[in-house]
Amino acid sequence: MTVRNNAMITRRELIRRICTLFKNNQLVEQIDRIQLHMRPKDSNSFRCCIYKDRAIINYKIMPILGYRVDEECDELDPPSFYAKMAMVRDKPIPDRLISVIGEACSSCPSESYQVTNLCQGCEGQFCMMNCPKNCIEMVNGHAIIDQEKCVLCGRCQSVCPFHAIVHMGIPCSENCPVDAITKDTMGKAVINHEICIRCGKCLDHCPYGAITERSHLIDVLKALRSEETVVALIAPALAGQFKCTLSQLTAAIQQVGFDQVIEVAEGAEETIRLEGKEWEHKMAAGQKFLTSSCCASYQQLVARVCPSLGEFVSDTPSPLSLTAGMLKSSQNNSKLVFISPCIAKKLESQSHQLTDFTLTIEELGAMFAAYGVEFNTAIDNEVQTKQVDKSARCFAYSGGVSQAVGRKAGDEFKPHIINGLNRKEVKWLQNQTKAIKTDFNFIEVMVCEGGCVNGCDVIANPLAATNQIRNIS
Amino acid sequence: MNKIKVEISIGTYSYIMGGAQLLEALKNLEPSVSELFDLVPVISIANCNEDTGHKPPYVSVNGNPLEEATLAFVLTAVRREIK
Numbered sequence: 001m002t003v004r005n006n007a008m009i010t011r012r013e014l015i016r017r018i019c020t021l022f023k024n025n026q027l028v029e030q031i032d033r034i035q036l037h038m039r040p041k042d043s044n045s046f047r048c049c050i051y052k053d054r055a056i057i058n059y060k061i062m063p064i065l066g067y068r069v070d071e072e073c074d075e076l077d078p079p080s081f082y083a084k085m086a087m088v089r090d091k092p093i094p095d096r097l098i099s100v101i102g103e104a105c106s107s108c109p110s111e112s113y114q115v116t117n118l119c120q121g122c123e124g125q126f127c128m129m130n131c132p133k134n135c136i137e138m139v140n141g142h143a144i145i146d147q148e149k150c151v152l153c154g155r156c157q158s159v160c161p162f163h164a165i166v167h168m169g170i171p172c173s174e175n176c177p178v179d180a181i182t183k184d185t186m187g188k189a190v191i192n193h194e195i196c197i198r199c200g201k202c203l204d205h206c207p208y209g210a211i212t213e214r215s216h217l218i219d220v221l222k223a224l225r226s227e228e229t230v231v232a233l234i235a236p237a238l239a240g241q242f243k244c245t246l247s248q249l250t251a252a253i254q255q256v257g258f259d260q261v262i263e264v265a266e267g268a269e270e271t272i273r274l275e276g277k278e279w280e281h282k283m284a285a286g287q288k289f290l291t292s293s294c295c296a297s298y299q300q301l302v303a304r305v306c307p308s309l310g311e312f313v314s315d316t317p318s319p320l321s322l323t324a325g326m327l328k329s330s331q332n333n334s335k336l337v338f339i340s341p342c343i344a345k346k347l348e349s350q351s352h353q354l355t356d357f358t359l360t361i362e363e364l365g366a367m368f369a370a371y372g373v374e375f376n377t378a379i380d381n382e383v384q385t386k387q388v389d390k391s392a393r394c395f396a397y398s399g400g401v402s403q404a405v406g407r408k409a410g411d412e413f414k415p416h417i418i419n420g421l422n423r424k425e426v427k428w429l430q431n432q433t434k435a436i437k438t439d440f441n442f443i444e445v446m447v448c449e450g451g452c453v454n455g456c457d458v459i460a461n462p463l464a465a466t467n468q469i470r471n472i473s
Numbered sequence: 474m475n476k477i478k479v480e481i482s483i484g485t486y487s488y489i490m491g492g493a494q495l496l497e498a499l500k501n502l503e504p505s506v507s508e509l510f511d512l513v514p515v516i517s518i519a520n521c522n523e524d525t526g527h528k529p530p531y532v533s534v535n536g537n538p539l540e541e542a543t544l545a546f547v548l549t550a551v552r553r554e555i556k
Contacts, residue, residue: 004494012489243483243496243514365489374485374516459489461497 007209012366018064019370022221031079059101063212066092068099086218097214097343100189104210107187108170115143118164127156172202177421178305197300199447200343200456213343216357220337224257229334232258236265236396237341237452240465241361244376252378256371267323268392275316276408289441292401294318297344297447308433319395324354339364342455360457397451397466402444416440420449477510477554482518482531492530498544510551
């Protein structure tokens, strides 16, 4: 999430407070008081009253402790009940990651077009004259839309010369590229997990913070406190998230307790080499095009929504898969923690058992704050980051994979880049499988606009993050 | 006329609680607005931290601290200094 909003602030403050309590050995004893500290008496509430805000804060604590809201045992169980369970479990629950807090979902009104009071009731009556369903009439010099007849084509909005007609969307479902969100009878958001591609766009866009992600935070904190060696495996996108050098970032990660920091980009060099070879081989065999495979959400799209694309997806393992594989064989007794920019990558790591745990970039930032680690002053002379080729970090931003693979593949390589997936792009992708001829032979798909630097769990502005990554020598 | 000094905290707590976005927003203002002040990222702003009950992101405009700073708050404080 890169647009500042209070739902994001609440989530980060909750993560920070939970880390602080853990650090001070007060998690179970003090966690029930978080709601009171964050919404004290006489403070402003975001909902009807502070009591509802407090109840929702308790629900928002559940996924941070690693439990989905629909796993609630008893409505009267306080956060300390889940904190106790989290403290004694052996490993994170390997089940669905996303859930909706029904109490926090505001049951946004159904999608519609509404005429605002900017309507001048003009002589032109563009809206009325151009409505294909004849559902607009003028009443007392003001356009009125008959919502029963309206088919949501948006024609009235596009022709109004005063921009008086607005589109009221439902933020979660409007941004879902695969139409996986519907409403229940109470109007609350319901995710169809059969087709959900775990892109996290709903989580990013819900203005109430009602869509949540199951966290491994407590499991990571426990591992860091144990005697075991804990290795942080950092996604290429992380290199652009904090205003500091890579060695400062590495030192900061070690200050919160990690024993070693490895860049996923180490494996990216091999991915680039293998993907270039695969492309050459498949083009020689007469395949129309190859699509990238590193975006885990795109992999989900192919598996769940567009199986016809399957034969065009690259078989080359992702940088995460290769790097984690190398580490697993060399560091048998270590715990591996992937620092991820999004839910989809967390799912990739979890479902293929690439790492033991996943921490989001947002959670890492909140951990720094809780442990008093200033990333831009963290200096450790002993910190040595392995030299990684600059192009290997290109997986973090849109266009980077094509650029790197293209350098290996040569002049015949003609990429098409999907920079941010929406429903229109999904249809376009499906059509390409039937196309007889295409003017490209490689499709790079980044489900998030800008790439992983704009995943649902990042901190920095994606453009600033991209520039920072590009400038790392 | 002396330029106004806008210090923005890029200390970890401030940075993750919206300071990252605020910094970029202040960097990318129209030249006619951005030329009014010097933007200085700092680690901490005097008297602005969790212990003093202040909420991030922290900004200081000519030494006057702001908490829960937004772009609008900062620009209002800059205009106040100009007057």
